[in-house]
Amino acid sequence: xxxxxxxxxxxxxxxxxxxxxxxxxxxxxxxxxxxxxxxxxxxxxxxxxxxxxxxxxxxxxxxxxxxxxxxxxxxxxxxxxxxxxxxxxxxxxxxxxxxxxxxxxxxxxxxxxxxxxxxxxxxxxxxxxxxxxxxxxxxxxxxxxxxxxxxxxxxxxxxxxxxxxxxxxxxxxxxxxxxxxxxxxxxxxxxxxxxxxxxxxxxxxxxxxxxxxxxxxxxxxxxxxxxxxxxxxxxx
Ligand SMILES: Nc1ncnc2c1ncn2[C@@H]1O[C@H](COP(=O)(O)OP(=O)(O)O)[C@@H](O)[C@H]1O
Ligand SMILES: [Mg+2]
Numbered sequence: 001x002x003x004x005x006x007x008x009x010x011x012x013x014x015x016x017x018x019x020x021x022x023x024x025x026x027x028x029x030x031x032x033x034x035x036x037x038x039x040x041x042x043x044x045x046x047x048x049x050x051x052x053x054x055x056x057x058x059x060x061x062x063x064x065x066x067x068x069x070x071x072x073x074x075x076x077x078x079x080x081x082x083x084x085x086x087x088x089x090x091x092x093x094x095x096x097x098x099x100x101x102x103x104x105x106x107x108x109x110x111x112x113x114x115x116x117x118x119x120x121x122x123x124x125x126x127x128x129x130x131x132x133x134x135x136x137x138x139x140x141x142x143x144x145x146x147x148x149x150x151x152x153x154x155x156x157x158x159x160x161x162x163x164x165x166x167x168x169x170x171x172x173x174x175x176x177x178x179x180x181x182x183x184x185x186x187x188x189x190x191x192x193x194x195x196x197x198x199x200x201x202x203x204x205x206x207x208x209x210x211x212x213x214x215x216x217x218x219x220x221x222x223x224x225x226x227x228x229x230x231x232x233x234x235x236x
Contacts, residue, residue, distance in 0.1 A: 001160065001192045002028040002051055007060035009046050017165030020046050021076055022215035023060065028208075030159070033186060033193040034221065035203035038212035044196045047212065051079045051194060052085045052162050065159050082111050086161045086191070088182070090168035092145045094137040094152075100124060101133040105151045111156055123151040143174035146182065154185045161191045165198065179205070182228055 019170060028034050036044050049055035050062055053069050062069045065084045072080060075235040094103050101120050106137050108116035127147040137145050152231060153161060163182060167175030179202060186193045195206060203209045208221030 001030040001032070001065060002026065002194070003061075003063040004047075004051075005061045007047075007062055008058045009043070009050065009055070010058045017054065020215055021050075021057070024217050024218060026210065026220055028192060028194065030192055031190050032208065034195070034210055035206040036194060036196045036206045036210045036212060037198070037200075037203050038218075039097075039214075042212045043215045044212050048162050048164055048194060048196060049100070051160070052087055054087075082107065082156065084159045086156070086158035087163070088146070088149050088153050088163040088166045090165040092137070092149045092169075094145055094148060096137050099134045099136055099178050100129060100140065100148045100151075103148055104155050105164070107152060107156050120151070120155060123155040124148065126154075126185070127151045134217045141174075143178060146170060146178045150181060150185065151180070154189065154191075157189055158191060161186055161193050163193070163195045166195050167197070167199065167202070217225040 004024045004026040007021055007024040008019070010017050010019045024047060036046055036047070046055065048059050050069070051064055053064070057070055065104050067080050069077065069080065095106070098203060099115065101124065104120035105116045108119050112118060121130070121133060127150050129144060129147055129151065132140060132144060137148070140148065161182075166182065167178055170178060183205065185191070187206075193206070195202070197203055209219070209224065210217060210221050213221040
């Protein structure tokens with residue numbers, strides 16, 4: 001589902017070019033849940049942006065859901081993101097001037113769904129926010145905002161769900177509820193999950209743990225992969 005080959009990312013900065021990703025090789029199968037761990041600044045978010053088609057690699061190849069992202073035009077990349085990727089960020093990234101319902105309807109409208117608002121309401125009901133449709137983000141708690149972001153990310157039935165420290169701004173119990181929901185939605189939809197986290201217990205809940213240090217993958221988690229979890233999920 002996701003395959004990186006010798007992936008490199010170099011970005012310009014005032015002090016000269018910064019090499020951020022230094023030749024990543026990684027393969028993630030359909031339906032796998034993979035955590036990405038590593039020190040701050042090691043390149044986790046950058047890797048995720050490339051997988052999501054939001055950033056282009058400097059060298060190497062990135063294949064996601066059958067698409068070779070490096071070769072695609074901006075239009076094609078935008079379509080790829082719409083059709084395949086859901087993303088959740090630490091700070092929710094909701095549009096403050098839109099209601100929860102409108103926020104969740106955005107990707108559905110972009111996808112040309114005539115029933116965007118009905119489906120958005122369904123998606124919000126699934127995350128337990130059927131009673132908050134017309135609330136603005138500022139009127140929602142942190143946990144509710146992240147659940148709204150989950151509803152938006154899953155509304156289009158993405159093959160791949162990317163989450164960048166989704167519990168980073170939430171207290172422990174709220175974070176756990178959001179994560180339970182995230183895993184439940186991935187399982188129901190059979191989505192592949194790439195989850196950046198600093199929380200070892202959370203990383204442990206995934207099939208595999210990929211470790212990134214200073215722009216290198218130092219452990220791709222294959223050795224400690226638990227196929228039983230993936231198999232159990234498929235069977236169940
Ligand atoms: N747009 C950018 N231009 C230059 N350097 C960047 C840019 N974005 C991130 N970096 C640098 O790349 C490195 C990796 O960043 P990031 O992928 O955000 O790491 P992580 O998510 O693991 O904390 C950091 O040193 C960061 O300062
Ligand atoms: Mg980051």
